[in-house]
Each structure stands twice: as structure tokens, then as C-alpha cells.
Amino acid sequence: MTSSLAPPTGATCSPLDLAFGQNRLLATFDRELRAALEPAASLVELEAGDKVLTAGQAVERTLFPFGPLMISLIVDLAGGRSVEVASIGKEGAVGGIVSCGHAPAHARAEVQIAGPALSISLDALEQAKHDSPFLQNLFCRYSDYLLSQVMQSVACNAFHSIEARAARWLLTAQDRVGDERLALTQEALASLLGVQRTTVNAVARQFQEQGFIAYRRGAIQVRDRAGLERQACECYAAVEGHFAAVIGETGQGRAAEGGCG
Numbered sequence: 615m616t617s618s619l620a621p622p623t624g625a626t627c628s629p630l631d632l633a634f635g636q637n638r639l640l641a642t643f644d645r646e647l648r649a650a651l652e653p654a655a656s657l658v659e660l661e662a663g664d665k666v667l668t669a670g671q672a673v674e675r676t677l678f679p680f681g682p683l684m685i686s687l688i689v690d691l692a693g694g695r696s697v698e699v700a701s702i703g704k705e706g707a708v709g710g711i712v713s714c715g716h717a718p719a720h721a722r723a724e725v726q727i728a729g730p731a732l733s734i735s736l737d738a739l740e741q742a743k744h745d746s747p748f749l750q751n752l753f754c755r756y757s758d759y760l761l762s763q764v765m766q767s768v769a770c771n772a773f774h775s776i777e778a779r780a781a782r783w784l785l786t787a788q789d790r791v792g793d794e795r796l797a798l799t800q801e802a803l804a805s806l807l808g809v810q811r812t813t814v815n816a817v818a819r820q821f822q823e824q825g826f827i828a829y830r831r832g833a834i835q836v837r838d839r840a841g842l843e844r845q846a847c848e849c850y851a852a853v854e855g856h857f858a859a860v861i862g863e864t865g866q867g868r869a870a871e872g873g874c875g
């Protein structure tokens with residue numbers, strides 16, 4: 615993890631403007647809220663495999679991803695098994711949102727797709743929530759959305775086929791990353807889905823034969839999103855629909871002055 619972020623070549627927006635323009639939660643902040651939190655914020659660049667939180671760790675900061683960054687919440691079980699229960703990208707935030715303050719993390723949070731995030735101290739966020747009913751309401755709504763992801767994952771992992779779950783995961787990842795190319799190995803995907811690598815290999819081969827994806831040099835290229843949508847279970851639409859219902863266009867653009875993001 616690095617804490618400096620060079621302005622993108624040719625960009626007219628600062629990295630801070632990009633964060634407040636691209637992250638769906640930050641984009642709802644007005645000038646006053648942004649000004650109150652900027653002194654407690656820093657930009658970080660995260661790499662795939664970075665462990666943002668480990669189970670039991672005290673949460674000190676909240677990360678607001680932007681750009682292609684995607685972070686998974688993963689539950690580890692005895693015997694080395696693990697499974698992803700939720701994923702977070704520029705639509706959300708990681709750390710201290712649901713618990714409403716300092717509490718140990720329950721799941722491991724690990725970066726799957728590299729990218730930048732705005733890191734804000736939890737103390738400053740808690741104070742801002744205390745002062746702003748808007749922010750309190752926003753985080754409450756986002757917590758509801760995050761919980762919907764976890765609830766849907768329970769049902770999905772119990773009843774839906776690995777093909778449907780893999781298609782759902784790819785659609786969600788593409789939404790988070792905002793690109794057709796997903797820099798992810800089949801080994802990592804198997805771990806997130808809680809299955810053997812050979813199982814994911816077979817599904818990836820099937821999807822390639824169907825023309826849904828191409829797989830080369832450790833990256834998945836989504837080639838037929840509509841095909842993946844047909845293959846995915848209902849869980850993808852259910853979770854996206856809940857996001858639209860509880861977050862939707864809440865205050866969207868309040869801080870997007872300047873047209874950045």
C-alpha cells in the first residue's frame with residue numbers, strides 16, 4: 615500500500631476530486647461535509663492481495679474505493695476454507711460503516727482488483743455522522759445494502775449452481791471495476807467462490823466455449839455480458855435492485871461541482 619497518488623496524466627481533476635466524483639457515497643457529500651472530512655483523509659493506492667482488515671482487528675479507518683478498486687469481505691473457516699460474502703467497489707466503503715464506530719472487524723477484507731481509495735479516519739467520520747443527519751442516514755442505508763449482499767450470498771451459496779454463481783460474480787466485478795478486463799486468477803476466483811480450482815477451471819472453460827469470457831495471462835475479459843446475465847442467478851439483479859432502492863440517487867452530485875469523476 616502506498617499513500618501517495620500522482621495525478622493521472624492529462625487529467626483535469628485532482629485525485630481527491632476523482633475520489634469525491636467517482637465513489638457513490640462520497641459523491642453525495644456537499645461542500646461543507648467534504649471540507650470537514652478532508653483534513654482527516656488521505657489517498658491510498660492498494661494492490662491485489664493487500665489485506666485491508668483481518669478478523670478481530672480494530673477498525674481505525676474507512677476506505678472509500680474509486681477507480682477500479684474492488685475489495686472482498688471474506689470469511690475464513692477452520693481447515694483453510696474460505697468464501698466471499700460481499701464485495702465493495704466505488705459504490706461503497708469498507709470498515710466501520712455497519713458497526714457505527716470502533717469495533718473489531720468480523721471478516722477479512724482483501725483487495726482483489728488494484729486501485730485507489732480515499733482513507734478517512736473513523737473518529738472524523740463518527741464526528742461527521744454526529745453532526746450530519748444526512749451522513750447518518752446515508753451510512754444507515756448503505757449498511758442495509760451491505761447486509762442485503764450478505765443475506766443474498768447465504769441463499770446463493772446454499773442453492774445456486776457454481777455456473778450461476780460465477781456468472782453473478784463476474785457481472786458484479788465488472789460493475790465494480792468499470793472495465794471488461796478483470797485482473798484475477800482462476801485460483802483467486804475459486805477461493806472467493808469457496809470451491810476447488812478444478813471446478814472453476816471447468817466453469818471458465820465452459821464460459822469461454824460459450825463466448826462469455828476470454829481468459830489469458832491472469833486476466834478475465836468479459837466478452838458477452840448479456841450471455842453472463844442469462845447464466846447468472848437471480849441474486850445479481852436482487853442485490854442491484856436493492857442498491858437502487860436504498861441508495862439510488864440519494865443526493866447524487868451534491869459534491870460533484872466542477873464535473874470531475
Ligand SMILES: [Zn+2]
Binds near residue numbers: 770779848849850
Ligand atoms: Zn445466486
